[in-house]
Amino acid sequence: xxxxxxxxxxxxxxxxxxxxxxxxxxxxxxxxxxxxxxxxxxxxxxxxxxxxxxxxxxxxxxxxxxxxxxxxxxxxxxxxxxxxxxxxxxxxxxxxxxxxxxxxxxxxxxxxxxxxxxxxxxxxxxxxxxxxxxxxxxxxxxxxxxxxxxxxxxxxxxxxxxxxxxxxxxxxxxxxxxxxxxxxxxxxxxxxxxxxxxxxxxxxxxxxxxxxxxxxxxxxxxxxxxxxxxxxxxxxxxxxxxxxxxxxxxxxxxxxxxxxxxxxxxxxxxxxxxxxx
Numbered sequence: 551x552x553x554x555x556x557x558x559x560x561x562x563x564x565x566x567x568x569x570x571x572x573x574x575x576x577x578x579x580x581x582x583x584x585x586x587x588x589x590x591x592x593x594x595x596x597x598x599x600x601x602x603x604x605x606x607x608x609x610x611x612x613x614x615x616x617x618x619x620x621x622x623x624x625x626x627x628x629x630x631x632x633x634x635x636x637x638x639x640x641x642x643x644x645x646x647x648x649x650x651x652x653x654x655x656x657x658x659x660x661x662x663x664x665x666x667x668x669x670x671x672x673x674x675x676x677x678x679x680x681x682x683x684x685x686x687x688x689x690x691x692x693x694x695x696x697x698x699x700x701x702x703x704x705x706x707x708x709x710x711x712x713x714x715x716x717x718x719x720x721x722x723x724x725x726x727x728x729x730x731x732x733x734x735x736x737x738x739x740x741x742x743x744x745x746x747x748x749x750x751x752x753x754x755x756x757x758x759x760x761x762x763x764x765x766x767x768x769x770x771x772x773x774x775x776x777x778x779x780x781x782x783x784x785x786x787x788x789x790x791x792x793x794x795x796x797x798x799x800x801x802x803x804x805x806x807x808x809x810x811x812x813x814x815x816x817x818x819x820x821x822x823x824x825x826x827x
């Protein structure tokens with residue numbers, strides 16, 4: 551009897567210790583994890599100079615209306631695109647290699663048909679089209695020397711490894727062409743000559759012709775719904791000419807709004823106003 555009575559407190563004490571352990575564990579504050587703050591770096595907006603005068607810019611507009619100066623311009627940082635026998639500027643080449651690798655992962659076998667072309671090569675190519683089709687139709691198919699994006703090392707013609715529909719509008723209807731249109735921006739490229747853009751671009755639909763402008767700008771163009779690079783470029787130029795307010799102008803703006811707050815009907819005009827617009 552005495553052992554039984556003596557055992558009760560011991561059992562109760564053991565039970566209380568077992569029950570207290572998880573409760574204590576719950577009550578004990580967890581050691582704070584190291585804070586992880588990811589700040590996404592905003593791309594620096596292009597300047598007017600970069601957009602309109604810098605032929606080395608990834609956003610340079612090159613066309614019959616915007617020829618290169620000098621016409622025999624050649625970029626300095628060309629390198630070979632792995633496995634292609636063609637060249638592009640360094641960043642564009644790296645991006646194109648990643649694009650082709652991404653296509654293979656999605657079971658699309660794409661090939662580089664053409665990339666950088668010198669002034670002399672473009673001249674020979676255009677003259678061939680002119681002799682075959684006449685000057686009017688040739689200019690819808692090919693750029694005169696000194697007006698081609700291929701010459702700045704940022705453009706590449708892409709086709710199927712099988713050769714099916716290469717350099718033809720039907721490429722856009724193939725699985726590879728559709729993949730290219732849907733994924734090009736993720737690698738910094740745009741389809742430069744869209745189906746409904748000939749009146750603006752001056753060229754027939756070319757679903758195979760890619761132009762490198764960088765990932766940030768390619769995605770921004772897709773988001774903007776700009777139909778052509780010309781339209782997107784014009785919007786960038788317009789935005790680049792808007793000068794930010796100086797500190798003095800912001801102060802004056804704030805003082806003006808403070809006056810408005812105390813005028814009938816005493817509405818707080820400053821609420822929701824963006825002083826740094």
